[in-house]
Amino acid sequence: MxxxxxxxxxxxxxxxxxxxxxxxxxxxxxxxxxxxxxxSRNPLSIVGVATVALVVLLAIFAPWVTPYPKHAGAxxxxxxxxxxxxxxHPFGTDQIGRDVLTRIIFGLRSSLLxxxxxxxxxxxxxxxxxxxxxxxxxTWIDTVIMRVTDIFLSVPPLILALAVxxxxxxxxxxxxxxxxxxxxPWYTRLVYGLGVALRNEYFVSAAEVTGASTAHIIxxxxxxxxxxxxLTKMSLDVAWVIIIGSMLxxxxxxxxxxxxxxxxxxxxxxxxxxxxxxxxxxxxLAIVVVVLGFNLLGDGVRDMFAAEEI
Amino acid sequence: MSxxxxxxxxxxxxxxxxxxxxxxIFVIARIMPGDPARMAVGARAPQWVVDRIREQMHLNEPxxxxxxxxxRDALRGDFGLSLVTQRPVTSDIREFFPASLELVLFSxxxxxxxxxxxxxxxxxxxxTWIDNIVRLFSYAGVVTPSYIFAILFVxxxxxxxxxxxxxxxxxxxxxxxxxxxxxxxxxxxxAGQFGTFLDALRHxxxxxxxxxxxxIAQEARITRSSMADNLSxxxxxxxxxxxxxxxxxxxxxxxxxxxxxxxxILGLDIAATFSVAFLVELIFNWPGLARYGMxxxxxxxxNAISAVILILGAIFVTVNIVVDIIVAWLxxxxxxxxxxxx
Numbered sequence: 001m002x003x004x005x006x007x008x009x010x011x012x013x014x015x016x017x018x019x020x021x022x023x024x025x026x027x028x029x030x031x032x033x034x035x036x037x038x039x040s041r042n043p044l045s046i047v048g049v050a051t052v053a054l055v056v057l058l059a060i061f062a063p064w065v066t067p068y069p070k071h072a073g074a075x076x077x078x079x080x081x082x083x084x085x086x087x088x089h090p091f092g093t094d095q096i097g098r099d100v101l102t103r104i105i106f107g108l109r110s111s112l113l114x115x116x117x118x119x120x121x122x123x124x125x126x127x128x129x130x131x132x133x134x135x136x137x138x139t140w141i142d143t144v145i146m147r148v149t150d151i152f153l154s155v156p157p158l159i160l161a162l163a164v165x166x167x168x169x170x171x172x173x174x175x176x177x178x179x180x181x182x183x184x185p186w187y188t189r190l191v192y193g194l195g196v197a198l199r200n201e202y203f204v205s206a207a208e209v210t211g212a213s214t215a216h217i218i219x220x221x222x223x224x225x226x227x228x229x230x231l232t233k234m235s236l237d238v239a240w241v242i243i244i245g246s247m248l249x250x251x252x253x254x255x256x257x258x259x260x261x262x263x264x265x266x267x268x269x270x271x272x273x274x275x276x277x278x279x280x281x282x283x284x285l286a287i288v289v290v291v292l293g294f295n296l297l298g299d300g301v302r303d304m305f306a307a308e309e310i
Numbered sequence: 311m312s313x314x315x316x317x318x319x320x321x322x323x324x325x326x327x328x329x330x331x332x333x334x335i336f337v338i339a340r341i342m343p344g345d346p347a348r349m350a351v352g353a354r355a356p357q358w359v360v361d362r363i364r365e366q367m368h369l370n371e372p373x374x375x376x377x378x379x380x381x382r383d384a385l386r387g388d389f390g391l392s393l394v395t396q397r398p399v400t401s402d403i404r405e406f407f408p409a410s411l412e413l414v415l416f417s418x419x420x421x422x423x424x425x426x427x428x429x430x431x432x433x434x435x436x437x438t439w440i441d442n443i444v445r446l447f448s449y450a451g452v453v454t455p456s457y458i459f460a461i462l463f464v465x466x467x468x469x470x471x472x473x474x475x476x477x478x479x480x481x482x483x484x485x486x487x488x489x490x491x492x493x494x495x496x497x498x499x500x501a502g503q504f505g506t507f508l509d510a511l512r513h514x515x516x517x518x519x520x521x522x523x524x525x526i527a528q529e530a531r532i533t534r535s536s537m538a539d540n541l542s543x544x545x546x547x548x549x550x551x552x553x554x555x556x557x558x559x560x561x562x563x564x565x566x567x568x569x570x571x572x573x574x575i576l577g578l579d580i581a582a583t584f585s586v587a588f589l590v591e592l593i594f595n596w597p598g599l600a601r602y603g604m605x606x607x608x609x610x611x612x613n614a615i616s617a618v619i620l621i622l623g624a625i626f627v628t629v630n631i632v633v634d635i636i637v638a639w640l641x642x643x644x645x646x647x648x649x650x651x652x
Contacts (some may be wrong), residue, residue, distance in 0.1 A: 151330035155623045156585035159603075163615055164338055166607035243455045247589055250457060251604060270461055270593065274469040281465070284458045292453045 038304045045300025051293030059108040071098035072106040074258035082276045092278035094269065100279060103260040104286045110172055110255045111262055111290060114179070114245035115238040121180040126187025127230060131218050133188065134195020146192060149185040157182035158244060165253040172261075175254040179244055183237075190233060194226045228305040236298035239291045246287050262287050320634060324627045331623045332384065336377050339612045389617035394609045399617045402602060407621075408492025409479060410587055410598030415493075416518035417525070418580040424522065425529020426572060430565065432530060433537035444530060451527025457589040460520035464593065467516060474516045477595050484509045517594040521586060525579040529572050537568040570640050577633030581626040 015023070039045050063069045067089075077097030085092045091100035133145040152160070157179070164178035198204060199222070207221050248254035249263030257264060262283045269280025347363040348355075364370055368379045383390070389399035432444040468476035479494055480486055484506055487497040495514065498507035540546065541564060549559045587600035595601075599618060606614035 147326070147330065150327050151334060154327045154331055154627055155619065156582040156626065158588070159585040159619055159622055160334075162588060162607060163335075163619055166610065166615065167338055239453065247455065247457065250589060251592070252608070266458070266461065273461065274465050277465060280461055284461055288454050288458060291455075292449075295449075295453050
């Protein structure tokens, strides 16, 4: 090992800056290829990617791929209400005559939006607080941040999210706010644990003695080493956020009718169980498929990073 | 002595966490638009009544002082009147809590037995078809929200097969046993009404199972992977080399240390079940705390919402302490390091 390092060092000494950069780029490309290889070795990860891709494409192109785009809104057609699954309506029609398949595909939009927006709102502040608390470990900054985190983690996130959402005006955005408000502590605690461990690594001390600024140490030395656990958690969290979002709309605190949402469709449809089972069962299955897709994808990402660390 | 020390510190810390939670709840309750005094007396009450109520509820004082009054009352067990039921929140909770507790206990029991059982089975027959079926089942359990399980169970086991009733805690023709603990199954046994016990048991199966499915799946996964990890350790090989029967190696040497992660997660899952119960109780029309909390959220009944969340927080924190104790008992290393650091 030492010999190799010496050779590499000697090589590096004879290279121009441009050549070094080129080598770095190549090695990055190679490690990306290796990561993809590790990811794709598990067929379930590929199933996950394919499911997620399909769901995203369906959601984006909903107005063009659905058979009855008008049914996504406040459409009523009582003459065709509660039709069981048929060729014309593969998943049947609901209590006021709207095509269930169409509404499911449009409903994917709010579910995905929820997952993306909540994580976008939650990860930056959560990670930043974790970094700060980890870097200033043992000081009052650490104490304040981590004790507040503990308070939020002392109750299951669903309850507080429900409470906040119930106090606000019920709609998709307030639902997202409520979930976000409860979700950041998980990232803070994750990054805090990593940060405390990294704080004592030699490369951090090395940066310190060469006079690097606090900001440089936090963002250029510690942060890059926490990225893979954060990405892993994010990819698994999308599924959880979608589930919590569907629970909020199930109890009427998320997306408001006539806007379609999977949770609301299950809730409304469950009133017509068991005779018109398709109104509730197909949206329920759609939630399971979406969540399963993101979970498989998340597991693949986790395995990819886990293998890399060995 | 030092374990005791560790425990006392843990409890004191939890009290501070709960105090913090009460501040969070108070703030949430106060960010709501609208005048709590006006909501308490209704839209048609004259202004002077509202003013008097404002005075009584200390709403004219600064927020920290209001919090002080609120906390003092909460510590006395007085959460004010519920806007929905027009009764003290505390007596509402006393009425609804046992139903939820019964549900959560049953679901916890199912999670522990089912999860550990399936996990052990899966680890024992690793990489055979039994293992594969268990793993497939676990995956389905982890990705399916409990309210979807509830709907599927209602449809399949309740309606199509008619194995279990799907509404409430008892059949209409069955008279409830005298209330002792509030847990109908237990009360029925205490009163010696075996038929009532069976009826209550049949009612609780579907909601408890819907709540437990996720936890069963998770516990099975964790138990399996933890047993698989420990199986390759040297002490198992040496136990086998010494000729100790496989049954004892599995049961005594492998299972106990492998259950440590399972127990920690199981505890958190059981405590979290109270929150998931919000949806499941709604579906099964189960007259529990979660359904009460849900109704109060729908009606913006702040006194009830605050009380329910604070109580669930207290349960969660308590369960966490209990889990720590059980884990310390299972793992002598934790006991020793706690003793050393204290």
